Amino acid sequence: QxxxxxxxxxxxxxxxxxxxxxxxxxxxxxxxxxYWGWIRQPPGKGLEWIATISYVGHTYYNPSLRxxxxxxxxxxxxxFSLRLSSVTVADTAVYxxxxxxxxxxxxxxxxxxxxxxxxx
Amino acid sequence: xxxxxxxxxxxxxxxxxxxxxxxGSSSDVGGYDYVSWNQQHPGKAPKLIIFDxxxxxxxxxxRFSGSKSGNTASLTISGxxxxxxxxxxxxxxxxxxTLVFGGGTKLTVL
Numbered sequence: 137q138x139x140x141x142x143x144x145x146x147x148x149x150x151x152x153x154x155x156x157x158x159x160x161x162x163x164x165x166x167x168x169x170x171y172w173g174w175i176r177q178p179p180g181k182g183l184e185w186i187a188t189i190s191y192v193g194h195t196y197y198n199p200s201l202r203x204x205x206x207x208x209x210x211x212x213x214x215x216f217s218l219r220l221s222s223v224t225v226a227d228t229a230v231y232x233x234x235x236x237x238x239x240x241x242x243x244x245x246x247x248x249x250x251x252x253x254x255x256x
Numbered sequence: 257x258x259x260x261x262x263x264x265x266x267x268x269x270x271x272x273x274x275x276x277x278x279x280g281s282s283s284d285v286g287g288y289d290y291v292s293w294n295q296q297h298p299g300k301a302p303k304l305i306i307f308d309x310x311x312x313x314x315x316x317x318x319r320f321s322g323s324k325s326g327n328t329a330s331l332t333i334s335g336x337x338x339x340x341x342x343x344x345x346x347x348x349x350x351x352x353x354t355l356v357f358g359g360g361t362k363l364t365v366l
Contacts, residue, residue, distance in 0.1 A: 177286065182357060188355070232301060242290070244291035246303065
């Protein structure tokens with residue numbers, strides 16, 4: 137059973153860059169698991185899709201975050217990352233990574249999430 | 257992109273059936289059979305319960321079913337149980353090759 141585990145800084149200062157990592161356990165990014173993504177959820181609010189990456193490196197972004205977000209993958213295909221620049225308090229959220237499966241249209245498996253707080 | 261529209265809350269008694277709607281446009285819900293539903297219990301990560309409008313992942317109860325008509329998708333939960341109390345989010349693929357969520361619906365089992 138494939139599992140995902142996020143890691144992040146916990147606390148980030150306004151205007152800095154947030155970096156998050158997602159480790160794929162029990163599997164890897166491959167032709168059988170080609171699409172992976174990041175989603176976030178501000179405290180008490182709903183889910184927001186951030187970005188998707190394919191195992192061959194194609195990337196797709198939420199238009200509202202495209203200018204600040206960068207999704208990337210490691211060449212080992214065992215983990216992928218998200219960088220979000222120029223953060224503000226509005227970026228405070230639980231960040232989830234997810235396996236988007238064969239066609240990248242839904243969220244097949246989710247990580248447990250990691251809370252990132254933006255505060256000075 | 258605009259979030260899909262869901263009712264903020266629905267409720268029902270144990271054993272009853274409830275339906276949650278998810279309304280979008282011809283650029284997302286209406287244009288593709290790529291609507292999914294995720295269940296989220298408090299303090300937990302979401303879990304996929306319906307994909308491709310009406311397909312259930314292995315292990316998901318057949319009390320959960322999905323459908324779509326025009327620009328509106330629906331999730332029906334039959335034989336409501338106390339453990340169904342959770343937040344439910346729809347999502348859809350869009351013509352811009354992006355994904356969009358609904359605002360979420362809180363289900364209360366009375």
